[in-house]
């Protein structure tokens with residue numbers, strides 16, 4: 200086997216175990232009713248993001264009482280950023296830079312013959328009948344009570360442009376229909392799935408579209424599939440850029456496509472370009488259940504796998520979820536890179552896609568340096584709106600002291616730093632993007648851009664200065680009071696409108712000399728003003 204400088208899924212799971220980021224469940228777990236609801240509690244049970252873990256299930260049963268040989272791992276790719284960065288092989292603060300470097304420095308893959316993903320090959324009659332083919336795999340039901348079937352969530356669906364011959368890889372859900380048939384859903388709206396663009400080209404040629412669904416592969420390769428790249432770029436080259444060397448690939452057994460050699464399991468097949476089949480209901484990452492619609496139908500021609508394959512399953516639907524973490528860590532650097540490097544905007548610090556419940560696409564924050572001129576702020580707002588058609592229904596510019604993950608702080612900025620009549624622009628002709636349509640929906644949606652940055656100096660934030668709060672924290676702890684989780688902002692700081700005179704007066708007061716301040720202001724008692732007449736502190740200088 201050819202050498203590689205990236206971990207496969209087995210090695211990644213070992214690393215998670217060593218880092219105490221893996222929970223191993225050896226009790227029997229029903230994949231149809233228990234598995235995803237159990238892991239869901241990590242996201243709905245008040246567990247902090249950093250404390251979330253991957254779950255490895257080794258004793259899987261189903262609602263018919265059947266047992267499965269292969270283990271399932273849920274959350275092993277991106278339950279939290281730490282798990283993701285281990286898979287990527289870099290430090291957390293290097294994730295954005297690693298993506299930027301990979302996109303500018305793609306590495307062509309290396310084609311090998313003897314691939315681990317071909318240790319077991321099932322074709323023809325092996326795939327047909329209850330308990331065979333797909334029906335032999337422990338594929339969980341994600342949203343029991345609403346989903347109509349188990350579906351493959353952690354997919355890397357590989358298709359090829361029949362004109363250029365360039366492959367694409369995307370994460371698209373693939374629902375089980377029979378032991379040898381799947382329904383695949385590729386988003387058709389503009390800016391949707393590149394696989395759908397391929398499908399239309401195969402349809403024009405009146406040929407079915409070959410598709411290889413890779414389930415489980417080296418994490419760096421898997422991170423490519425939800426990433427939104429320009430059309431016509433082969434994700435496997437960028438995966439090479441991510442790991443700084445070629446990814447091993449191998450030819451499929453029954454179709455003309457290449458797949459990552461260290462894949463756990465590959466479903467090869469042909470997607471009809473003539474027929475479509477009812478697909479869903481399935482819970483979706485917009486947070487609603489996607490209702491039944493016609494989608495692609497795929498006839499399986501082979502299932503190939505490693506002997507000891509482990510099946511990954513991504514937990515998606517209502518956010519936060521593994522699906523939103525995997526996308527957030529890939530998309531935020533894309534947006535920042537676009538604003539900084541493509542548009543050359545000065546003063547942009549960070550782009551933040553709001554995650555809980557809204558799923559990244561609807562609410563976007565652009566954090567700007569305090570000195571950034573309003574022309575740059577508006578370029579950043581419009582630049583964010585332009586990059587992806589479905590992203591940015593509400594785009595809000597904030598300063599560096601506002602934590603975009605703190606909704607209260609964002610409302611505070613909107614409340615005190617934004618005049619809606621001047622600081623809001625409405626954009627028409629926007630794509631609806633993801634999520635259900637309500638009866639009021641017209642064919643297009645709109646977006647609201649908000650400049651909630653400071654428009655000039657403001658007085659200090661009215662909390663005790665940092666030194667006093669830190670001192671009091673020590674006191675709090677010495678007194679054995681209940682433990683604290685400091686919330687930003689937890690100390691006062693200046694915002695431009697403050698002077699040395701006021702600073703000295705505050706210092707005198709804190710040092711016990713407020714009477715001195717009284718003596719100073721006594722010199723300025725006047726008959727010339729009415730109550731509430733402001734005094735600039737330097738007027739007495």
Ligand SMILES: Cc1cc2nc3c(=O)[nH]c(=O)nc-3n(C[C@H](O)[C@H](O)[C@H](O)COP(=O)(O)O)c2cc1C
Pocket residue numbers: 352353367368369370371372384385386391392393394424425426427428513515522523525526
């Ligand atoms: C768990 C998960 C499930 C997804 N399901 C779908 C899906 O069913 N259909 C789809 O078009 N995109 C889906 N996506 C989003 C795509 O993977 C994403 O838009 C990606 O950029 C598509 O790649 P492409 O641009 O090469 O088509 C999903 C993403 C994740 C993380």
